[in-house]
Amino acid sequence: MPADPSDRPRIEPLPPIDRARQVTEAVASYIDRANLQAGDRLPAERELMAALAVGRSTIREAIRHFQALGVMESRKGSGTYLLKPVTSATVHMPLSFDAIHLRDVLLQTLEVRRGIECEAGMVAAKRRTQEDVATIEEKLNEMERVHLAKGTSGPEDLAFHLAIYDATHNPLFKQLLEQMRGAFERFWEKPFNRPDFARRSFPFHRTLFNAIAAQDPESARAETLKILAVVEEDIKDMSQ
Template structure:
């Protein structure tokens, strides 16, 4: 490891993304290779002047991209060399034309999420169901209390992705996160965006629990059909 490579404290804005970039830069500058151990969590917290939750969010991002792995009782290890130019190359669109961005991204969501739901129905474990249902329960709780559930909705879909046991689903989402997140950010300043899709999340869960791939696909399409209708109606 290059003795001149150091990690510097970060400013307050957008900490998780900055930690991701700082770690990628550190890996590149220190010329770390596959199999090398990354600094411990406490060392990263002290060097970058951020909290544990921020460090862990950045680590989860790296894990989703298949770049690192955490070995219990041993530490976090690099699976392949990275740099700031390669660790996060988001696939994004022109956000000044929100309607077009949403419709174009929806085409990709339809393909990915229908397939993910079907694979999850085939591959899910009892532990996966526990996680998905917990995310769904939280989504329903927030929805009923506040009338909207953006982050909780996203967390539910991510849990379905994880239940596929195919890391590429998560990796694709990470590459398109900027475009995908528009769906959970009250587009068109409408908190009721896609609210009518709310009941279909429970029926999607039921199909996955029943190991019914075709049913999971149908329920996913119902969710996305509502989303498409709202994009077209609310953007007029």
């Protein structure tokens, strides 16, 4: 028999710093303390907003984080449900770096990206559906639009790569990205205060898309390596 909601612990309000991460940790802690199990429904968005004193967008960002980890799902018209047990110790494991300088952090992250993104591109080329192709192209078109208007792109670049990860139909790719998001996001924050960082890699995103659409894994790998080669060159050149 499900527990009486009135017997569950309270969700405490948060201080006004680093909202999204705090919401993620607060929800994970609540799930752990309330002993929620797979199949249990989480408190409604409105309840979480009121309890944590944050806006709807912050709550949804936290839920998306859990969805990417494969531990929650949202059901239209019903709510958000737990798919797997969650604890505050296992949901968020940010990577840490010994390197002090941004150059070294970026180069270390690049080594990891090279392995994951080449494989993701190849798997996506093998498994993508027509719906995946349409989604990747939509993200690419938006990335190109922003790039042509501003000369650079940030979140749009990340959205393009996330769509490729989704096209692998292997949730571990996206889960790995979630755990490494802090490190990976440095690539989309104008490193070295240079808005032209990795701009030369822009055309290869279209050729990468073409390879995935054509279901050509080797070409997808080659185009990914071209993108990351430009990134590596810019890290070394711009950090001198």
